[in-house]
Amino acid sequence: xxxxxxxxxxGMSAAEKDFRRLNYCGTCKTIGAVYGQKSRFLLNHDTVFLxxxxxxxxxxxxxxxxxxxxxxNCLSLPKTExxxxxxxxxxxxLFLTEAKLADHAADEKKRxxxxxxxxxxxxxxxxxxxxxxxxxxxxxxxxxxxxxxxREENVGGASAAEILENLAAPTAxxxxxxxxxxxxxxxxxxxxNTMSELGAAFGKLVYVLDAFEDYxxxxxGNQFNAIRAAFQLTENQISAxxxxxxxxxxxxxxxxxxxxxxxxxxxxxxxxxxxxxxxxNLERKTKTNLPIAPAKKVCVAKSRKxxxxxxxxxxxxxxxxxRGLSWQMPIAFAFVxxxxxxxxxxxxxxxxxxxxxxxxxxxxxxxAIFGAVLTFPRKIWMENPEDLLTKEGRKKKLARAATDGAxxxxxxx
Numbered sequence: 001x002x003x004x005x006x007x008x009x010x011g012m013s014a015a016e017k018d019f020r021r022l023n024y025c026g027t028c029k030t031i032g033a034v035y036g037q038k039s040r041f042l043l044n045h046d047t048v049f050l051x052x053x054x055x056x057x058x059x060x061x062x063x064x065x066x067x068x069x070x071x072x073n074c075l076s077l078p079k080t081e082x083x084x085x086x087x088x089x090x091x092x093x094l095f096l097t098e099a100k101l102a103d104h105a106a107d108e109k110k111r112x113x114x115x116x117x118x119x120x121x122x123x124x125x126x127x128x129x130x131x132x133x134x135x136x137x138x139x140x141x142x143x144x145x146x147x148x149x150x151r152e153e154n155v156g157g158a159s160a161a162e163i164l165e166n167l168a169a170p171t172a173x174x175x176x177x178x179x180x181x182x183x184x185x186x187x188x189x190x191x192x193n194t195m196s197e198l199g200a201a202f203g204k205l206v207y208v209l210d211a212f213e214d215y216x217x218x219x220x221g222n223q224f225n226a227i228r229a230a231f232q233l234t235e236n237q238i239s240a241x242x243x244x245x246x247x248x249x250x251x252x253x254x255x256x257x258x259x260x261x262x263x264x265x266x267x268x269x270x271x272x273x274x275x276x277x278x279x280x281n282l283e284r285k286t287k288t289n290l291p292i293a294p295a296k297k298v299c300v301a302k303s304r305k306x307x308x309x310x311x312x313x314x315x316x317x318x319x320x321x322x323r324g325l326s327w328q329m330p331i332a333f334a335f336v337x338x339x340x341x342x343x344x345x346x347x348x349x350x351x352x353x354x355x356x357x358x359x360x361x362x363x364x365x366x367x368a369i370f371g372a373v374l375t376f377p378r379k380i381w382m383e384n385p386e387d388l389l390t391k392e393g394r395k396k397k398l399a400r401a402a403t404d405g406a407x408x409x410x411x412x413x
Contacts, residue, residue: 004206004281005049005274016273022062023052023086026069027093030086033077034130035094035123042097042120046206050182051089053274056266057195058085058186084185087130092178094120094127095138099145099174106149107223136181144170155229160245163230168207175203191264198260205253209285212238212246247286254282314340321352 007020027048032040055062062069065083068076098117105113117124128138148170157163179199183192211218211226218225219236227233231242238246258275305313318337 004046004202004209004285005277006045006281007277008280012273013269016269019055019062019270020052022065022069023055024048025072025074026062026065026083026086027051027089029069029074029077030082030090031093033079033082034087034090035126039094039120039123042093044093044097046202047089047093047096049274050092050178051085053179053198053261053264053266054085054088054182054186055083056270057183057188057191057264060085060186085182088134088182088185091127091130092182094124095131095141096174096178098124098127102145103148108221134181134185137177141174141177144173152224152229157230160230160242161249164208164211164226164249165204167226167229168204171207172200172203175206176200188265194260194263198257198264201253201256201260205250205257205282208246208249208253209282212250213285250282250286254278310341310344313344314338317344 007024009017009020012020024045028040028043031043060083062083066078066081068078098120101113101117104110105117131138148167151167151170155163155167157166176196176199179202180192180196183189183195188195208226211228215225215227215238216236217223219228227238227242227246231239231245233239233242257278261271261274264271314337317340318333322333
């Protein structure tokens with residue numbers, strides 16, 4: 001589960017963005033607090049989806065979570081009172097990452113996967129211990145996952161669809177157990193069956209899609225690939241017929257997931273967001289126009305602002321956030337202005353000068369700043385070199401570079 005439920009912020013309301021941020025950053029911070037800072041590198045979007053759906057299912061108000069979760073500062077970690085949805089998602093993240101590394105090590109026989117497993121062995125063991133405190137069936141899930149190799153060595157099934165069903169079973173069953181147990185942990189046992197169905201379909205979809213995306217790489221490396229085995233393919237590209245059938249399977253699984261989400265007692269706009277996000281990412285990954293439920297809102301490309309417009313917006317942002325700060329105002333204004341000018345997308349939702357300060361310790365924000373700085377000289381030297389021969393030309397280039405550099409400091413997530 002490594003990226004199918006990546007979210008785009010465009011089209012979301014402020015409350016929806018905040019919910020996503022609190023679950024994404026919350027899962028990351030919980031991983032850091034429980035398993036150590038280096039484990040945060042293992043965070044993936046699909047276990048964040050587990051956190052989101054458990055939070056929504058529980059009816060908890062993420063805005064009531066502790067101060068460290070509300071903070072934009074990535075170094076502000078929770079010390080007590082971590083929401084169970086985030087604790088469970090954090091443990092699931094590490095457990096499933098270890099399983100993925102073990103699978104890669106068995107398939108590709110490359111030392112880097114074993115090295116990674118050993119490097120995080122203590123953290124993986126701690127995650128298992130946390131899961132066992134919730135009476136999660138760790139050994140049962142390990143046994144299920146260990147059947148993967150045998151299934152790949154003895155592919156069985158009368159049709160391609162049956163073969164894929166059999167090969168995807170360990171992932172589907174494991175994901176079903178995580179979703180089912182998560183529902184019970186957040187006090188919604190009556191929906192554990194629906195969550196199990198959701199998890200099973202989601203796990204199967206992830207497995208089939210992974211085989212679809214990795215087909216060419218697996219072929220060139222002579223590695224096992226479920227689609228290649230199911231359709232008995234011998235070429236380095238998926239045949240048109242096999243692709244059509246695989247897409248049909250993915251469509252059916254998408255519908256199953258959507259149906260399960262609709263049966264959960266979560267607010268309608270959240271259901272729509274989850275379903276639309278899945279559809280959007282699935283379309284992007286398969287490079288096809290899948291039939292999808294109408295999205296709540298449509299993301300449209302925005303025209304680029306000029307440097308003068310960005311300067312004006314940054315000044316306005318700084319003025320609004322520092323009003324009433326008395327003697328600290330000049331320093332705070334300069335700080336907020338500089339951040340808003342270089343990375344406007346990152347500071348757009350900040351509600352106070354304090355939040356802007358916290359953003360300066362945010363890993364995604366630092367990445368945006370770094371990208372903007374790197375882009376600045378590139379924009380200068382790569383466009384119309386003859387303009388550098390005149391003073392006026394140099395001024396124009398500097399202005400264009402500053403504008404484009406600020407634009408390239410994209411939004412997090």
